[in-house]
Amino acid sequence: MTTTDAPEALEALRPALADHAQQLPGRFGLELAGQITEAHRWHTDLDPATGEALATVASATAAEIDQAVAAASAAAPAWASASPGDRGTLLRRLASLVRREAETLARLETRDTGKPLSQGRADIAAAARYFEFYGSVIEGFLGDSIPLGPGSLAVVEHVPHGVTGHIIPWNYPAQITARSIGAALAVGNATVVKPADEAPLVALMYARLAREAGFPAGVLNVLPGGAEAGAALTAHPGIAHISFTGSVPTGRLVAAACAERGRPSLLELGGKSAHVVLEGADIDRAAPVIARALLLHAGQTCTAGTRVIVHESLHRDLVTKLAGYFTAATLGPGLEDPAVGPVVSRAQAERVEGFIERAQAAGARLAAQAEPPTRSGGYFVPPVLFDEVGQDTELFAEEVFGPVLAVTPVGSDDEAVQAADNSRYGLTAAVWSTNIDRALRAARRLDVGQAYINGYAPGGGVELPFGGTRDSGYGREKGVEALREYSAPRTLFIDIAGA
Numbered sequence: 001m002t003t004t005d006a007p008e009a010l011e012a013l014r015p016a017l018a019d020h021a022q023q024l025p026g027r028f029g030l031e032l033a034g035q036i037t038e039a040h041r042w043h044t045d046l047d048p049a050t051g052e053a054l055a056t057v058a059s060a061t062a063a064e065i066d067q068a069v070a071a072a073s074a075a076a077p078a079w080a081s082a083s084p085g086d087r088g089t090l091l092r093r094l095a096s097l098v099r100r101e102a103e104t105l106a107r108l109e110t111r112d113t114g115k116p117l118s119q120g121r122a123d124i125a126a127a128a129r130y131f132e133f134y135g136s137v138i139e140g141f142l143g144d145s146i147p148l149g150p151g152s153l154a155v156v157e158h159v160p161h162g163v164t165g166h167i168i169p170w171n172y173p174a175q176i177t178a179r180s181i182g183a184a185l186a187v188g189n190a191t192v193v194k195p196a197d198e199a200p201l202v203a204l205m206y207a208r209l210a211r212e213a214g215f216p217a218g219v220l221n222v223l224p225g226g227a228e229a230g231a232a233l234t235a236h237p238g239i240a241h242i243s244f245t246g247s248v249p250t251g252r253l254v255a256a257a258c259a260e261r262g263r264p265s266l267l268e269l270g271g272k273s274a275h276v277v278l279e280g281a282d283i284d285r286a287a288p289v290i291a292r293a294l295l296l297h298a299g300q301t302c303t304a305g306t307r308v309i310v311h312e313s314l315h316r317d318l319v320t321k322l323a324g325y326f327t328a329a330t331l332g333p334g335l336e337d338p339a340v341g342p343v344v345s346r347a348q349a350e351r352v353e354g355f356i357e358r359a360q361a362a363g364a365r366l367a368a369q370a371e372p373p374t375r376s377g378g379y380f381v382p383p384v385l386f387d388e389v390g391q392d393t394e395l396f397a398e399e400v401f402g403p404v405l406a407v408t409p410v411g412s413d414d415e416a417v418q419a420a421d422n423s424r425y426g427l428t429a430a431v432w433s434t435n436i437d438r439a440l441r442a443a444r445r446l447d448v449g450q451a452y453i454n455g456y457a458p459g460g461g462v463e464l465p466f467g468g469t470r471d472s473g474y475g476r477e478k479g480v481e482a483l484r485e486y487s488a489p490r491t492l493f494i495d496i497a498g499a
Contacts, residue, residue: 009205009208010101010104010205010208012025012026013025013104013108014104017104017107017108017111018107018335020047020049020050020111020333020335021050023052023053023054023055024054024055024111024201027042027055027056027057027058028045028055028056028057028058028200028201028204028224029058030058030060030064030068030221030222030223030224031204031207031208031220031221031222031223032064032067032068032071032221032223033067033068033071033217033218033221034071034211034215034216034217034218035217036208037058037064038058039058039059039060039061039064040061040063040064041058041059041060041061042056042057042058042059043056043057043058043059043197043224043226044056044057045057045112045197045198045199045200045201046198046345047111047112047114047378048113048114048341048342048343048344048345048378048379049111049114049332049333049334049335049341049342049377049378050333050377050378051346051377051378051379052377054111054112055201057197057200057201057204057224058223058224059197059224059225059226059229060194060223060224060225060229060232061225061228061229061232062228062229062231062232064223064229065192065194065223065225065229065232065233065236066232066236068192068221068223069163069192069233069236069238069239070238071217071218071221072163072190072191072192072218072219072221072238073162073163073190073238074218075190075216075217075218075219076160076162076163076188076189076190076218076219078216079185079188079189079190079216079219080159080160080162080188080189081188082188084138084139084141084186085139087135087138087185087186087188088134088135088136088138088139088186089135090135090210090213090214090215091131091132091134091135091138091182091185091186092131092132092135092136093213093214094131094135094206094209094210094213094215095128095129095130095131095132095135096128097209097212097213098124098127098128098131098178098206098209099125099128101205101209102121102124102125102128103121105124105127105174105202105205106120106121106123106124107120107335108201108202108205109123109124109173109174109199109201109202110334110335110341111334111335112173112198112199112200112201112202113170113171113172113173113199113297113334113341113344114298114333114334114341114342114343114344114378114379115297115298115334115341116297116334116337116338116339116340116341117334117335117336117337118337119296119297119334120174120334123172123174123175124174124202126174126175126178126462127174127175127177127178127179127202127206128178129461129462130175130178130179130182130462131178131182133182133462133463134182134183134185134186134482134483135182135186137186137480137483138186138187138483141158141186141187141480141483143155143156143157143158144156150496151495151496152493152494152495152496153493153494153496154491154492154493154494155491155492155494156489156490156491156492157489157490157492158187158483158484158487158488158489158490159188159487159488159489159490160184160187160188160189160486160487160488161189161240161241161264161486161487161488162189162190162240162241163189163190163191163192163238163239163240164184164189164190164191164192164239164240164241164242164243164486165191165192165193165194165233165234165236165239165241165242165243166180166181166184166191166192166193166194166242166243167194167230167233167234167242167243167244167245167246167254168180168193168194168195168196168203168245169196169245169246170195170196170197170198170199170344171199171297171300171301171302171344171401172297172301173195173196173199173200173201173202173203174202174203176245177193177195177202177203177206178206179462179477179478179482180193180243180245180477181193181206181220183477183482183483183485183486184243184486185219185220186483186486187483187486187487188487189240189241189486189487190218190219190220191219191220191221192221192223192233192239193207193220193221193222193223194223194224194225194229194230194233195222195224196224196226197224197225197226198344198345199344200222200224203222203224204222204224206220206222207220207221207222230250230254231253231257234253234254234257234258235257235260235261237261239263240263241263241264241265241266241486242254242257242258242263242264242265242266243265243266243267243268243475243477243485243486244265244266244267244268245267245268245269245302246269247269247270248269248270248471251267251269251473254267255267265475266467266473266474266475266476266477266485267473267474267475268302268466268467268468268472268473268475268477269302269425269427269468269471269472269473270302270399270401270425270427270471270472271302271303271304271306271399271425271427271428271468271472272306272307272397272398272399272423272424272425272427273303273304273305273306273307273425273427273428273429273430273448274305274306274307274308274309274419274420274423274429274430275290275293275305275307275308275309275310275429275430275432275456276309276416276417276420276429276430276431276432276442276446277308277309277310277311277314277318277416277432278311278413278416278431278432278433278435278438278439278442279311279313279314279413280311280433280434280435281311281314281432281433281434282432282434282454283314283317283318283321283432284321285432285454286318286432286454287318287321287322287325288325289430289455289456290305290308290322290405290456291322291325291326291405292325293305293430293456294306294383294403294404294405295325295329295339295340295383295403297341298340298341298342298343298381298383298402298403299352299383299400299401299402299403299404300343300344300348300401300402302399302401302427302472303427303428303450304401305405305428305430305456306399306400306404306405306406307389307396307405307406307407307408307420307423308322308405308406308407308408309408309410309416309419309420310407310408310409310410310416311409311410311411311412311416312409312410312411315407315409318407319367319385319387319407322367322368322385322405322407323367323368323385324368326367326368326369326370326383326384326385326405327368327369327370327371328370329370329382329383330370331370331371331372331373331380331382332373332375333378340370340383340403342378342379342380342381343379343380343381343402344379345379346379348379348401348402349379349380349381349402351401351402352381352400352401352402352403352404353381355394355395355398355400355402355404356384356404358394358395359386359389359393359394359395359404359406362390362393362394362395363388363390363393364386364387364388364389364390364393364395364406365386365387365388366384366385366386366387367385367386367387367407368384368385369382369383369384369385370382370383370384370403381402381403382403383403383404383405384403384404384405385405385407386404386405386406386407387407388407388408388409389406389407389408390408391408391419391422396408396422396423397422397423397424399425413438413441413442416442417442417445417446420446421446421447424470424471425468425470425471425472426446426447426448426449426468426469426470426471426472427448427449427450427467427468427469427472428448428449428450428451428452428456428468429443429446429448429450429451429452430451430452430453430454430455430456431443431446431451431452431453431454432453432454433453433454436453439453439454440453447469447470448468448469448472449465449466449467449468449469449472449476450464450466461478462478462479463478463479464478464479465477465478465479465481465482466478466479
């Protein structure tokens with residue numbers, strides 16, 4: 001095992017993070033039991049903007065996952081026994097360190113995921129907010145008393161699960177890691193985090209900053225890895241709760257593995273979110289929001305607004321306005337802060353291109369498309385706007401996870417709601433109308449976990465519970481609700497003698 005001082009480790013990254021052509025210095029080992037640990041297996045982390053090596057990163061084996069669970073199990077009792085105030089102080093201190101290193105972490109996230117730098121900066125700001133929020137709200141996370149009369153006292157308290165496992169996707173590792181472990185650590189769990197091999201770097205940096213903040217060894221373990229590591233984590237008898245963000249097929253495997261052991265899971269899966277634009281809506285207000293909700297991180301967002309269900313009276317005007325955002329969208333490496341960066345990998349680019357080809361073959365009309373970047377290399381997919389997309393087509397129903405927007409006209413509010421729910425997903429949606437009563441009626445009929453009216457902030461802020469229905473998963477991240485997910489209620493009953 002070797003250890004590295006957190007400020008020195010981040011300082012070494014800064015020169016390389018400013019240059020797309022430069023590989024990051026050193027290797028990123030496992031963050032296990034409060035130390036950087038050499039791994040048995042290593043993975044080449046590619047820069048999506050160039051397709052070239054960015055870093056050499058450890059990729060955990062099942063045996064190393066077992067070591068991490070053992071370290072977390074050893075640390076869990078003392079961490080759970082610490083006062084909420086003490087745990088909160090450390091989380092708030094971690095938030096301060098994330099803010100101190102915000103520019104370095106943002107550039108690391110940008111190079112690792114491909115997203116534009118402004119989005120990377122926003123993600124790090126949100127991550128700091130998660131740590132700060134949970135470090136503060138935990139002191140007000142109260143139990144309940146149940147009135148049963150003078151002869152007894154019943155109290156319900158919230159207790160941590162013990163050791164929680166966190167499987168993090170490659171699209172928003174900075175934010176999703178922070179929201180997940182922020183809540184889990186706040187209520188007293190020790191954690192084992194498995195970020196994706198494609199984008200693990202900021203999660204690893206959190207572990208180094210947590211060490212600097214004073215977190216006890218073993219409370220936060222970060223082990224990047226692929227399917228083997230994920231399967232080992234979900235099946236491990238020492239893991240009391242799993243949170244997973246990712247695809248529907250993998251989520252079902254995670255849920256089955258947890259059910260086999262009789263342990264709870266929290267699943268945040270795919271989405272096919274719709275903008276429902278009702279008759280009389282303000283399309284000048286709606287169009288830029290709809291465009292951004294799709295172009296954000298090249299559409300690689302489970303909450304991306306990938307469908308527009310629009311009343312036929314507004315259809316042509318809205319498509320015209322949206323087309324301008326697509327044709328004007330600039331593509332380039334994330335550090336140049338274009339409108340749209342690359343997708344994460346060659347395989348992802350080929351997957352998205354396949355959707356585009358099949359949509360055209362199915363009769364969708366290509367209404368607008370951005371120009372490809374002038375440079376070669378990298379995994380760039382120019383954003384595409386499709387019009388007149390039939391509800392019986394793949395593009396209407398399935399998650400693309402790329403910069404492709406589908407527009408479908410309808411004739412009434414009822415048709416609009418039915419079309420929006422004509423999908424196996426139920427994550428988020430937006431309703432646009434100048435009549436708030438009409439908008440609220442439509443929003444309440446949608447089978448989704450979050451519905452916005454005359455706006456769209458995919459996933460919402462840290463305070464808003466977030467999760468889906470149907471194939472979008474179950475359970476809730478964010479807000480105080482997440483503290484309930486990462487803890488279990490325990491009822492204490494006292495029989496009062498002589499009362």
